[in-house]
Amino acid sequence: MNQLNKCSLTAILLCIIAFPAGAAAEPYAVQEGDTFHTIAQDNKLPLRNLQITNKRSGFQLKAGETITIPDSVATENKELMAKLVHAEAKGEPYEGKVAVATVVLNRVDSSDFPDTIKEVIYEKTGGIYAFSPVKNGAINDGYETNDMKAVNEAVAFRDQGMGSLYFYNPDKVTSDNWIFSRETIKTIGNHRFAK
Known part of the structure; x- marks a missing residue:
């Protein structure tokens, strides 16, 4: 299995483990100046989980795009x-x-x-x-x-x-x-x- 396939499989498994079926999530419309980091902080979520949920690895977002914010615990x-x-x-x-x-x-x-x-x-x-x-x-x-x-x-x-x-x-x-x-x-x- 090549390195790219291993990384893809790992990302899929992490997503399944982190957010199993039935885990609540909500859409969020990205505002000007938002980044994955600021959204993760505002929602008290680990940055990596927010990125995995949205199948992204970078930090930049575009205003107007919609991302998914996984359910968090109070x-x-x-x-x-x-x-x-x-x-x-x-x-x-x-x-x-x-x-x-x-x-x-x-x-x-x-x-x-x-x-x-x-x-x-x-x-x-x-x-x-x-x-x-x-x-x-x-x-x-x-x-x-x-x-x-x-x-x-x-x-x-x-x-x-x-x-x-x-x-x-x-x-x-x-x-x-x-x-x-x-x-x-x-x-x-x-x-x-x-x-």
């Missing part, structure tokens, strides 16, 4: 996710932090779970919270820069977790727990990620 939701990541994945590898944030996004995208980040994180079924840090209050302990970086990466490259909807530490779950019946997709640090 700052307050990112902060809530970062708090959950901090509480759930403290001491875990960075990749595990990204995967925890991705589980939240995958649940939002799944018809089996609530439709918003806040509802997913605070979900309670049959008196049991979906995430133990909500029950024990650890979600209120804040977050670190690395936790927010992991959230931003999960948002930018949605579905890195290969569709994972659950994660757990097998050393902290009783062997008769239903979670062991779920298909394990990947193990990162002390967590198993499952469908």
Whole structure:
């Protein structure tokens, strides 16, 4: 496979990973003076994702042309996710932090779970919270820069977790727990990620 084909395949795969089917996007009419950089900043998006969505690599835009702006996640939701990541994945590898944030996004995208980040994180079924840090209050302990970086990466490259909807530490779950019946997709640090 020649270098050009490899680059094209990589760009297509990145686009599929970053913006899977169903990810919301909206058209934007370019104004005089707009660049990909300024539009990315205004919409709190990674520059590269904006370029990939529009199948472009440069920075220049022409006034009047229409580009697509991918859906973004509100700052307050990112902060809530970062708090959950901090509480759930403290001491875990960075990749595990990204995967925890991705589980939240995958649940939002799944018809089996609530439709918003806040509802997913605070979900309670049959008196049991979906995430133990909500029950024990650890979600209120804040977050670190690395936790927010992991959230931003999960948002930018949605579905890195290969569709994972659950994660757990097998050393902290009783062997008769239903979670062991779920298909394990990947193990990162002390967590198993499952469908």
